[in-house]
Amino acid sequence: MLKESKRVKVKTQRSKSVIKNKRTSNPNQTTLINFNSSISIINDVTNNDDFDDIELTKILDNSGVKVENDKTETDDIYAQFATLFKNPDTIMIPTKVKSLIERDLPKGILDNIHGREKTKENRKVAVELCLLFLSQLSSTHRNILNGSNPEGWKSLRAEYLRQLLRIDEKTYQHVKDALKYEYKIGSILEDRFYIIGKHSYEYRLGSEFRSKGFVPYKLQTGVVQTLFKKSCVRKLKKAQDNIICVNLLELYKYVVLPTENEINIEAKMLVKLGHTNKKGKTLIFNNKKGRDFYPNPDKLVFVEDSLKAYKYLTKNGLLIPRPGNEKSGKRVVDSFTLMPSWIRKLVKINGQPIAEADYSCLHPNIAMSLYGGNAQYLTHKNLETELGIDEKTVKIEHLSFFNKEVSQMQQSPLFKYYQKYEPAMLDAIIKEKNESEYKHKITSRRLFAKEVEIMTEVVSRLNEEGIFVGYVYDALFFDPVHSQKVVEVMDEVAVDLGAFTKVKIEE
Known part of the structure; x- marks a missing residue:
């Protein structure tokens, strides 16, 4: 696994100090x-x-x-x-x-x-x-x-x-x-x-x-x-x-949640447009029908279920953010990570609609770094061009490819690409899955841990600038006034920690 640079260690310690001082140094401040x-x-x-x-x-x-x-x-x-x-x-x-x-x-x-x-x-x-x-x-x-x-x-x-x-x-x-x-x-x-x-x-x-x-x-x-x-x-x-949790507790003061009416208006528009989530599931209204009414309910997301989840996550306030265990790489979970993404997009910060930034193809690029791959700045588009399958299918497959058992990886349409262009990396991953006490799950543990390391450093550096951000695993959401700085810091940290990827922003 890549070693953390001294520079990153120093910046992280300084960030912790900055956050601590923001909380305690001045009794008259927020x-x-x-x-x-x-x-x-x-x-x-x-x-x-x-x-x-x-x-x-x-x-x-x-x-x-x-x-x-x-x-x-x-x-x-x-x-x-x-x-x-x-x-x-x-x-x-x-x-x-x-x-x-x-x-x-x-x-x-x-x-x-x-x-x-x-x-x-x-x-x-x-x-x-x-x-x-x-x-x-x-x-x-x-x-x-x-x-x-x-x-x-x-x-x-x-x-x-x-x-x-x-x-x-x-x-x-x-x-x-x-x-x-x-x-x-x-x-x-x-x-x-x-x-x-x-x-x-x-x-x-x-x-x-x-x-x-x-x-x-x-x-x-x-x-x-x-x-x-x-x-x-x-x-x-x-x-x-936890640095990310401290950041979130500060951010919550500036967040405005959408009303049920706003959510329903958005839902009607998205359903009309045939909206699908990142797993390829289509958003529809259930209209009091049972799931058995639909031939493929597993390929659907019901507006009513999304609204129930939203109410659970916000009815009595926001969940206390918490880091997970080693299995999840200590990813942080809060109301926003658990919230349906189409509803989360309606959140406002400082009264402004949020901007979102996430890393392109992060886990495949982390895998390149951890397991001796050759490519840098790999994109889903690269695989689409090579394999002749649409980019959305590549994205969906990449969500789980490295987390699978070896036999399942071999059945994935992505396997041929990595076998052809990254055989050493693929062999290293398969060898580790076969030998680790965690079996096939060792890969996801390491990828998640590196992801959290990267995002923690990003949040830490942004907090030094007085910028507090929402967190959704490998993505951030924030007041759009900070868009340029957020992208700059995310790109910088990815390079510093050896995960060569670029940031995509949505405003």
Whole structure:
């Protein structure tokens, strides 16, 4: 793998210092987390929450947020933290599960979850602990809608769940057992076993609840409210240790989200134009028809599903941005990376429609760098010309080509090109896939990691210039007034880090 240049290391360290100083050096300037911002931030489910409990006052100090310390005041510190959220005690829960648990779950099971004393308050806490667990699966509904995870499974580590539900050591297990209780319609929760050292437990909703959707629920008990807020704090702490996340928290103050009416107007225009997304799926209105009504539903994107996803991602504010794990190269995820791209284009920054810039053919050019390829500034057009297939097909194939198993790569229409023009690179990739403990997935891990390294450096240098940008993996969106500088920095960083590609901009 390419070694990072000393110059890049120095600039990155300087960027971290600049960002830190922007947050803390002047108590009178705008803080990183702006309590008066029109955009709120919400907690979201994650499976990489590794932090121990952190004092909220310490988090607020580190973020530059001034916390009053009047000894005559007895207000809970969380009251100030709550201003980050539209509804700070609101979680998303599966439709109809609360009433089912309260009505039909044996009271002895609820008593076993919390307090062990048969009081109404303890049972309320027990019910809300169950709901807090289930809220961690809310993203699975979005993934079922967009087809990325139709079976609805989600990996959640036991360490994370124990911390989330930390009342005593057995709370997590008692909650899990309660949710697996068999009602007449089946259990609320299903799980499947993990492989030690490879996979965490995976969870999903039972079949009767899986596709019903999620609804907001406001927590009522102080015990569970506190657990939820501690989880939010841990996520904010993790965000503040990541350059891209810090940048996003600053950007959110200037973002204006589209209204539902604006989205519907845009949808009607795009449907009329026959709009397709980057995976080649066509946008259409479902008009209350079942998916089975369409002969090829997997080739369609429904406006109604996109709108549901948008509402989930923004209803209670924006998701706290979070870096992923090693598997994803530590890519950052937030409301905008998860948002349908045609809706994201309607976002405004400083009241202006956004401009977008992304790298052309980034992963193939990174692969050239990491695996000894010869080409520089490879484009999808190069392959179109050589292979005689349209550029859009090349783009779609490139989205997954390097992530495939060797046998799948060999079946791709792109394989002949790389076999002819980049045989050494292709051999190196195949050899690594066959020998790595991560098997065929090692390639995507390395490509993602390099992508994140590049984008982190780009964001860092832009932040030095006082420019804050939206992030969508290998692309950025921003106030168009900064277009020239963003392109300049992106081009510069790509060369500095050995990924020879050019930037495309859309305004």
